[in-house]
Amino acid sequence: MFELSQVRCFVAVAEELHFGRAAARLNMTQPPLSRQIQILERILGVKLLQRGNRLVRLTPAGQSFLTEARLILKLTESAALLARRVAEGKAGSVNIGFTAASSYSYVPELVAACRQQLPDVELILKEMVSGDQLKRLGAGEIDIGLLRPPIPRTGLQFFRVKAERMIAAVPAGHKLAGATTIDLSDLAAEPFITYAPYEARYFHDLLVELFSRAALAPVYVQHLAQIHSILAIVQAGVGVALVPEAAEKLQFRGVALRPLADDQQRAAELYFVWRDDNDNPLLPVIAAIARDLAGA
Amino acid sequence: MFELSQVRCFVAVAEELHFGRAAARLNMTQPPLSRQIQILERILGVKLLQRGNRLVRLTPAGQSFLTEARLILKLTESAALLARRVAEGKAGSVNIGFTAASSYSYVPELVAACRQQLPDVELILKEMVSGDQLKRLGAGEIDIGLLRPPIPRTGLQFFRVKAERMIAAVPAGHKLAGATTIDLSDLAAEPFITYAPYEARYFHDLLVELFSRAALAPVYVQHLAQIHSILAIVQAGVGVALVPEAAEKLQFRGVALRPLADDQQRAAELYFVWRDDNDNPLLPVIAAIARDLAGA
DNA sequence: ATGGTCCGATACCAATTTTGGATCAAATGG
């Protein structure tokens, strides 16, 4: 097969229509240029140039090949450029896992910031629960996880990007909706909707801890995994619930969200996690963006 | 800049993820392969492969470059293939000039035959009068002319593809429309529509010769260049005319076309013309098709 | 632990290819 140097030679000759000038442009002398063209023609099995004694013309095959040759050269350059940009972390793609809850409050800001600062970067977002994210991180199927504790120490790096309180969600017409804050004990007296112990283990455990510390034992009427499902059930008047602050972003009609009165609770945390041996050059760049966002 | 051989090396290694196997696939040994990859990486200024001691992985830049590399290789192959096809006269493009009249009868068949036998060939058709075609042939702006005599001998090759009689065109209701054939003298007695002496010089001269040989002198009521204009005027009842047989293809309503009774006329000829130094490989191929068509 | 094995990198050598100066051959133009 032919080589790119031969393609460059051919393009130069085809553009100059003169071996001498083309050779000068290529910083070489005329004889090797002639030979390279001959070799190219032999490889292709096609005459590309019609050498008249006073003029060089392109044959139709040469004309056709010239078009393709220019394309090939352009493509090689852009391939090299792209590879460099990817290596610098200015282009490429990252797979990001995120929990459903983070899609309300943190993910949109992160995506917006990346879009702005890294316009050529493709973010591939995959919603999944924290446990799956850890598994996929280990398998290298996602580069970044946005997930809830606990995080095993095995080869993972992470930092916290969000810590939010849980706030009470009660039906709009409910008697507790009148106050600006709600006592945890009042809430625990109502029929309580909470998180599924497996799919939403983190929130489930968080609430269990919260109530047991306050020596309360609410009546659980429903287990659900998704915040919007919980809010929908609250809206329907089935009971009350505790949801992360991020739920305010949802603007759920018919549901009043009120902070808790005596707020000693441990915050619900969201972490930015990656494998420390992940060599995606975008990782440090996006981590920096994520950190900035978390600090603000 | 890098070379295609290096790209091929890289693709092989990226696909095998193993230098030894890749080298075998490339019919070479492992050390030079390693070196080529290193050179490629140095040229790009980017690490493409992560060499672990037991496994080779692609870096993100390598992943990106692999995609582009495959594209480049595919493009080079198709470029070579296309050049060969063009040289063989199986692909490419030809500029063809044709007269308005030939577009009724000969051009459609020629185009259809080319489409069928040379599906990848682009025919660029340009309607122009014979004189312009000769000029453009000289300038190399068209490869083929389909035109009327006279043809100068200067560096042109040609053969006849069509010789058609002139037939009478009379309004459908006209008294002459009743007969199956029409005498030239009867026609000459009617108001006569004929060809513009410049734009349609060939037909003009042909008719002048025809009438003068028959010692007739019709009354010309209108000069027109285009056959369909002439037929429209005939249809409107302005007069009668003589048009080439090809006019039958037009299926002009309200116009009766009748052959002449004593048909000693010189036929209207159409020629396939090209510059003998035109090196478009499609030329002999299309000329052969055109000749076949003319013979049939 | 430890020797064996796998795998890519390195060193060095031989063969091929490429390069560029000199020269040639053909054709144009004064």
Add this chain to the structure above:
DNA sequence: CCATTTGATCCAAAATTGGTATCGGACCAT
């Protein structure tokens, strides 16, 4: 008809490429 232009050819020198032998690190089985 000769000077000039232009691509092709020849040849010696230089560079590149590919191969063999070997190294060094990591994993594995014993």
